[in-house]
Amino acid sequence: AQSVAQPEDQVNVAEGNPLTVKCTYSVSGNPYLFWYVQYPNRGLQFLLKYITGDNLVKGSYGFEAEFNKSQTSFHLKKPSALVSDSALYFCAVRESDGNNRLAFGKGNQVVVIP
Amino acid sequence: DGGITQSPKYLFRKEGQNVTLSCEQNLNHDAMYWYRQDPGQGLRLIYYSQIVNDFQKGDIAEGYSVSREKKESFPLTVTSAQKNPTAFYLCASSIIQGLNSPLHFGNGTRLTVT
Secondary structure, three states: OOEEEOOOOEEEEEOOOOEEEOOEEEOOOOEEEEEEEEOOOOOEEEEEEEOOOOOEEEOHHHOEEEEEOOOOEEEEEEOOOOHHHOEEEEEEEEEOOOOOOEEEOOOEEEEEEO | OOOEEEEOOEEEEOOOOOEEEEEEEOOOOOEEEEEEEEOOOEEEEEEEEEEOOEEEEOOOOOOEEEOOOEOOEOOEEEOOOOOOOOEEEEEEEEOOOOOOOOOEEOOOEEEEEO
């Protein structure tokens, strides 16, 4: 079964500095990878996805993610963090075995310090 | 606007009572999902449905039940058999055959059982 690991509980970054949220995955077939963001007491919002093709994926709100097959990673990045980026970030993977299920990581709390 | 509506936003129940959480979508999506979110544990799949009148157990189905009588609706019942029902519950939907399709989430229902 597919799984995702988000090794850090919390990521602190100063406003204006680069932001990276780490994610590694495990699948037996081709991975379909997603990043979501969650603000307090709200549902998850889709940020970006990797299906195939370019390893650098661009998404919403200036976020991007880099797919690395050899390291089985899909780290989320933003060149210059904003205070409004403070939220909970989830990485997720769907395996290409047809069951259409999505496995989520435990989430990373991002705190952007003014 | 198309989307997913979960109601109520907050729900309080006494231990031993069954409670039903509502989820309605007007996105014309075939697949619908229920996740449970607990602090530091990410999202865990309770039940999912890929077509009307059919549904499958997720990873933590014990103590929960669902129905899918209409494409638009996927209510979740938390029964008295669920040992630790207090949590944030998220409903989601997606295109059935879309491995690269992201899930769309509602804004959740926070259930507190005392």
